[in-house]
Amino acid sequence: MGFFDKLFKKNEKTEAAPAAEPKAEPVSTKASIQAEPPKAAEPAPAPAEKKECCCKEEPKAAPAAAPAAATEETVGLQAADLGELLPGAPAGGKIKLAIYWAAACGGCDVSILDTNERILTIGDMADIVMWPIAADGKEKDIEAMEDGEITVSIISGAIRSSENEHMVKLLRKKSKIVVAYGTCACFGGSPALANLVSGADEILDYVYTKTPSSANFQADYHADAPVIPQTSYQAPEGELTIPVLYDVVKTLDQVIDVDYSVPGCPPLQETISHMLKAVADFAYNGVALPPKGTMIGVTTKTLCEECSRKKENARITKIYEPHEVDVKDGVCLMDQGILCLGPATVGGCGGRCTSAGQPCRGCYGPTEDVQELGASMFTAVASLFPVLDEDPTCGEDEIIEIMKEVKDPLGYFYAFTLGKSLIKRAVKEKGGQ
């Protein structure tokens, strides 16, 4: 049975099921079954300016801008002030900047525009030699360049087709620095969820023959043999080709050597400012770049450390979507029965989603000490369910029934990081003797 068949079967089941229980009931009675006493010696929250961040480009020669940002009383990463750093073209001439998207939605490109009016000063600092969404540079222009001629290439998106692979390899060859920009480039992001189907053929087959709109079209016009895009076609004028869709979606660093990673879906403006500051410091002042492999814009701890909500270590037996309950302010979402990936996700974003009442979905990826965001979440979620009185006597099946409250753990806990997970893709049992 294919992935999509399963999906539809599941949907049918849910439709057939009786209506869900009433939703108006107040949260407190349902969500918190038993509250464990809070830890005795709760350490006082660290002052905001002591928050560490991995981008260690602590400005030595940087002008007066930095202290002002550091004293602001907010958690998470502070924006780097670029104001003084981009005064016209650098002494050694403009640097060259390439921005490319592979399998991405374009949100990362738009986030670069989030730098607002600074985008103009970026133009003073750099020649944008390629930016498919906004500028005119073409593949042949890049190919004509010398190796290492581009100073920085910012690449967003996962690698899922031969075109993606070709372009990022080309940019790697022509660039001094390559930045994996955004969650898809760093961890696979949503595109990597395509690894849970058997391969490109299943995707093409579904999209071109099974979706209602294409199924009608195929039935009307190509009843005997459905038309699915071919990667090459022999036209009278010559062979026409389109890129090949790969079976496995990869992260950028699984394909090319990556110097820095900037996670986020999309990266926040603060994060971008740190990335640009590092580049500008390098271009204008000759300040050394952060060490290779640096994850820019993340802290060393999880999101819970900087989340504004308070955890009371409640235990839950039922899981809700945020729209099903009235989300209480100031109380941990997990305590209210909403699955939040904060305990396993690295901090740096300041908990924007959680402060708006939405659970963290893990777009910043795992902390540097673990490889798997999902596995860390299993640990957290398993401890979220209380130990019941019948626990000593019940069998494993009953526990599975309890844990089935978590719907689609693979899709939920790996929504952004499947490309970097340990198993990475769907497998198929062949059967033994």
Next chain:
Amino acid sequence: MADFEPRIVAFCCNWCSYAGADGAGVARLQMPTNFRIIRTMCSARVDPEFVLRAFAKGADGVVVLGCHPADCHYIGGNYRARRRVALLRMVLEQYGFDPKRLKLEWVSASEGEKFQKTIVEFVDTIKALGPTPLQKEAN
């Protein structure tokens, strides 16, 4: 297929199952040699990442052994472990693995025979399932 010898990783808790495995050895109970034991202080120390890593590195099956319910040296570790294993089994099934490749069993320090029985049964299960469906990456 007949000569398929599974590779099995067994996580044993320090206080019960590891002693149980020891007991099975001291009593010279016969069992297949397809398993490698990794001793952990508690079955709850088995991070789900350990299990996934074992599978990612080519293990055909993973068995987590801990103290009987209500018998945990750390009071509630085994309850946490079984919830994690339950979640892991759901995830392995979503990936396409047969969830039977991950087994949780309670073996106390005095249950050498149960350890032997668990291993024998699990090796049979895995032999019936065949080698791990996870292929080495093509390129």
